[in-house]
Amino acid sequence: MALFDLPLDELRGYRSASPEPEDFEAFWAKTLQEARAHDLDARFEPVETRLKTVKVHDVAFAGFGGHPVKGWLVLPAWADTPRPAVVEFIGYGGGRGLHHTHLLWASAGFAHFVMDTRGQGSAWGGGGGTPDPVGGAPAFPGFMTRGVDTPENYYYRRVYTDAVRAVEAARSHPLVDAAKTAVVGASQGGGISLAVGGLVPDLAAVAPDVPFLCDFPRATTLTDRDPYREIGNYLKTHRGRTGQVQRTLSYFDGVHFAARGRAPALFSAALEDQTCPPSTVFAAFNAWAPGDKHIEVYDFNDHEGGGPYQEAAKLEWLASRL
Numbered sequence: 001m002a003l004f005d006l007p008l009d010e011l012r013g014y015r016s017a018s019p020e021p022e023d024f025e026a027f028w029a030k031t032l033q034e035a036r037a038h039d040l041d042a043r044f045e046p047v048e049t050r051l052k053t054v055k056v057h058d059v060a061f062a063g064f065g066g067h068p069v070k071g072w073l074v075l076p077a078w079a080d081t082p083r084p085a086v087v088e089f090i091g092y093g094g095g096r097g098l099h100h101t102h103l104l105w106a107s108a109g110f111a112h113f114v115m116d117t118r119g120q121g122s123a124w125g126g127g128g129g130t131p132d133p134v135g136g137a138p139a140f141p142g143f144m145t146r147g148v149d150t151p152e153n154y155y156y157r158r159v160y161t162d163a164v165r166a167v168e169a170a171r172s173h174p175l176v177d178a179a180k181t182a183v184v185g186a187s188q189g190g191g192i193s194l195a196v197g198g199l200v201p202d203l204a205a206v207a208p209d210v211p212f213l214c215d216f217p218r219a220t221t222l223t224d225r226d227p228y229r230e231i232g233n234y235l236k237t238h239r240g241r242t243g244q245v246q247r248t249l250s251y252f253d254g255v256h257f258a259a260r261g262r263a264p265a266l267f268s269a270a271l272e273d274q275t276c277p278p279s280t281v282f283a284a285f286n287a288w289a290p291g292d293k294h295i296e297v298y299d300f301n302d303h304e305g306g307g308p309y310q311e312a313a314k315l316e317w318l319a320s321r322l
Contacts, residue, residue, distance in 0.1 A: 005222070005277045008297065011269075016215040016255045016283035027151060027251055028199060031064075035161045038066035042169040044073055047099055053077050054106045056099045061169035063118070063162035070116040070129045071166060072099050074106040075175055082177040083111040084204070084322035087170050089163055089185035089192035090114070092143070092212065092227055095121020095128020108315055110322070111177075113170035117188070118162060119143065119155075134158060140237075144230035149244070151251040156213065160195040160252070167200055180204050180322045182263075184314065187276060187303065188212045188227075191254050194284055197265070198257030205321045206261060207314050208284070209268045210276050210305040214254035215283035217246065225275050258284040264292040266317045268310050270301035 006014060021027065044057040059071035075083065086105045090096065096116040105112035120143070121128015136147035136155070147153030163183075171178035182205035183193040190211030197206035212227070219228045231249075235242055250256070265288050269281040278297075285295045296313055298306045306313065 003271055004274065005271070005279045008271065011278055011282040013286070014279050014282050015286055016218065016253075016280075018215055018217050018253045018255050018283070019250055020256045021247070021250050024251060024256055031157060031161055032164060032199065035064055035165060038062045040165065040168055040172065042172045044173060049099065051100060051103075054103060055079070058099075059113070059169065061165060063165045064158040065134070067118070067133055067158075068130070069118060069162045069166070070096060071169070072096055072102055072112075072114040073170070073173060074099065074102050074112040074114070076106050076109055079111070079175050082175055083109065084180035084318075085111040085113060085170050085176045085178075085182070086318065087113045087115065087167050087181060087183045087196075089166075089183070089189035089196075090117050090120070090125075091186055092188040093120055093123025094125040095130070097121075097126030097128075101126060104311065104315075108319070110318075111170070111173070111175060113166065113176075115163060115166040118158060132158065140230045140234040142227055142230040144227050145234040145245075148231075148234070148248050151248050154248050154252065156252045159192060160199070163192045163196045164199050167196060167203075182207060182318055182322055184208070186210055186305065194254040194261070195252070195257045197263060198260035201262050203263040205265070205318055206263045207266045207318065209310055210270055210273055210303060211254055211267070211281055211284060212276050213252060214276070215280040216249040216253050218283070219277060219280045222277050222279070223274050228275075254284045255287045258287040259289060261288050262290060264290060264321055265294075266314060267293070267295040268298065268306050268313075269295060270298040270303065270305045272301060273303045273305065275303035
């Protein structure tokens with residue numbers, strides 16, 4: 001696919017027209033307050049493995065509504081003092097997978113916390129283990145329209161809340177340096193990391209790759225690829241609900257969380273990305289508040305983005321900030 005979005009010089013100045021709800025901050029403050037009324041109950045069970053360079057813990061903690069959320073904590077085998085932490089969120093349809101697939105960050109000396117995504121984990125990878133016990137109104141298959149009738153019911157309200165609680169769970173472990181905590185993720189994981197970057201004020205770094213869940217008004221009218229297309233397919237059937245759906249999505253737009261980010265940030269975008277169009281990524285990057293930010297641009301890549309090249313860039317960048 002050749003370039004289909006704005007030229008790079010226009011991307012660098014692009015600003016989203018996504019309207020921010022007047023009660024955006026109040027909505028999220030209330031949501032997190034309700035979640036924190038439940039005991040975090042973070043549990044770390046050692047896992048017997050044949051791996052010699054890392055130690056693995058099977059994690060469970062209380063997320064949105066006190067619902068149990070799974071994860072992995074992977075530590076360098078030699079770690080006996082608190083380590084800088086990388087909290088990772090997973091791409092759309094994937095789950096935490098198998099423990100031996102998460103070796104990069106611990107191999108570099110970090111404590112690596114991987115959050116399972118509720119209700120997902122059946123489209124690729126090694127599976128997930130966190131159900132979503134909340135029902136909702138009729139939705140198009142996938143996750144983008146589950147509970148889209150109201151912000152209170154929307155699926156990503158639960159996921160973003162789980163993610164904030166995941167950071168709190170990671171920081172509760174004695175071998176995690178709470179003051180040196182970064183969040184990372186690609187695609188959906190990148191969008192979740194943006195939300196956490198706006199909701200957790202004292203992170204040390206945020207690194208979203210080709211992030212999803214950004215600039216909904218543009219994304220839903222620019223690309224016909226899933227997952228954004230799920231929203232259009234829902235509205236094809238539910239005629240007349242466009243305004244209602246746009247209002248709900250505005251509470252979950254990465255652009256509005258980016259405007260509240262306080263940590264140094266490393267983004268990445270791919271100029272041939274039809275899944276998360278580059279203008280939607282730049283919308284969040286350009287809204288990111290701190291001056292300590294950088295975006296890696298991959299000119300001829302689709303949604304795979306920088307792949308291993310971006311992993312190398314993040315290793316170098318995080319080593320200088322954690």
